[in-house]
Amino acid sequence: MDAVDNPLLTKVYMPNGSLQHFGFFGGGPASDKQKNYLRALLRQHAGDPTTEAIRTYMNELRENPEGPVTAATRTRRNSLYAAAATPKALAYRTLSGLVAAAVEAGKLIRTGDFLQRIGGSDLPDGVQSWFGRHVAKAYRKATGREPLRVWAQHRTTGKFIHVMVYGPIDDALYAGLRSYKATRHLLASNFAEAA
Incomplete structure (x- = not known):
């Protein structure tokens, strides 16, 4: 009116x-x-x-x-318009904040990055996902708290997912390799290369 x-x-x-x-x-x-x-x-x-x-x-x-x-x-209204126009990658990067910066700097790694580093990048997505669960369980048992999380783009589907990150030489990564039957062979080959 x-x-x-x-x-x-x-x-x-x-x-x-x-x-x-x-x-x-x-x-x-x-x-x-x-x-x-x-x-x-x-x-x-x-x-x-x-x-x-x-x-x-x-x-x-x-x-x-x-x-x-x-x-x-x-x-x-302008804030909502700006948020709607923000690219997804930038929005998820903003949500992750300093954790994403630490992942990019190599101070923290995702379980998929760890598997790639030790030669397990050819494992199917399902196996890699279960490996991540075993690592998270080992981390919770060792520290009594939840691992840090970061938003990352899935390597095959391209969707943004919330994944856990750890220190590059965190004991939970190796405990996960030991506890999950489908990744034990990576641990054995890792030790054989070191010897």
């Missing part, structure tokens, strides 16, 4: 042509004192057609989600 639609509102002082900032110089959020003063005026002149037109207009503004835009709603 626009103020010019109601002839009773034409005689009301409206800065910027809107009752949203009724009685304020330059607009902006109303103080409690200003709100109470307006409420008192509306109460005092209740029943007057102009007062009721103002009251109706103000109530419609309050209930209309597409009504006038305040500074707060403009900021909120």
